[in-house]
Amino acid sequence: MSSQTPGIQTLGIIGGTGWLGGSIAKALLAKGVFAQGHLVISNRSGSHPLAREGAQLVTDNQALVARSGLIILAVRPEHFADLKIDASGKTVISLMAGVTAQAISKQTSAAAVIRAMPNAAVEIEQSFTPWFCFGEVDAATKSLVQRLFESVGTAAEVTQEDHIEVLSALSGTGPAFPALLLTALARQAMVAGIPADIAQLAAKNVVVHSSQLLASRDAQETLDSLIAYRGVTAAALQSLTDGQFEQQIGKALEEGAAVARKGL
Known part of the structure; x- marks a missing residue:
């Protein structure tokens, strides 16, 4: 049974077949945080074993954005400059270290940005993920974000973006x-x-x-x-x-x- 927040029926993960995005996608589907057909992931081929578990695959990142109420960027920081999406009116969750919320907001036109820093223990659902909100994020969306990251371990909201930078060097280092x-x-x-x-x-x-x-x-x-x-x-x-x-x-x-x- 899905437990997604009313108003956010579909989650999109750009880079959702990499080790980080893929681990999160697999856990979300297994635990019913998003129902089958309501998790969209993008990659170059448009195919992946996650499709058999209920994920929708696309090759176009903007098509993913259009179909999703909430978007996760699970790409390497050095690839962000080449990511051309218009997320106007949407909330974007970034898993990238070293890329500020303001820079993400400027490039994507997102209404709000959430920076989160999981670690390699997402693979065994034992990550600690701190997250920070930039812009207006309502209580229901915050609750969904917390459940999302609790699907791969524990999580906590922090009130300062610089805490994400420090925790990138602490819990973000994983093992x-x-x-x-x-x-x-x-x-x-x-x-x-x-x-x-x-x-x-x-x-x-x-x-x-x-x-x-x-x-x-x-x-x-x-x-x-x-x-x-x-x-x-x-x-x-x-x-x-x-x-x-x-x-x-x-x-x-x-x-x-x-x-x-x-x-x-």
């Missing part, structure tokens, strides 16, 4: 920070003489499996209790603190956000 930590832990274990296969198993357990405990525990309280124990873990954590670990994370976020603000 990047965990992958870096896992790689560093495994490599340093190997430096200490641990066989490569054992080092990889141990590091993956820490980053992927043990971290699942934090789903139901407060992170700071967990740290405080481990440090208070004054054991092996406390010594390791103190070493990272002395090495300005948190400041390095802050610098990384600043550098990433600066790129997003400047534009890709």
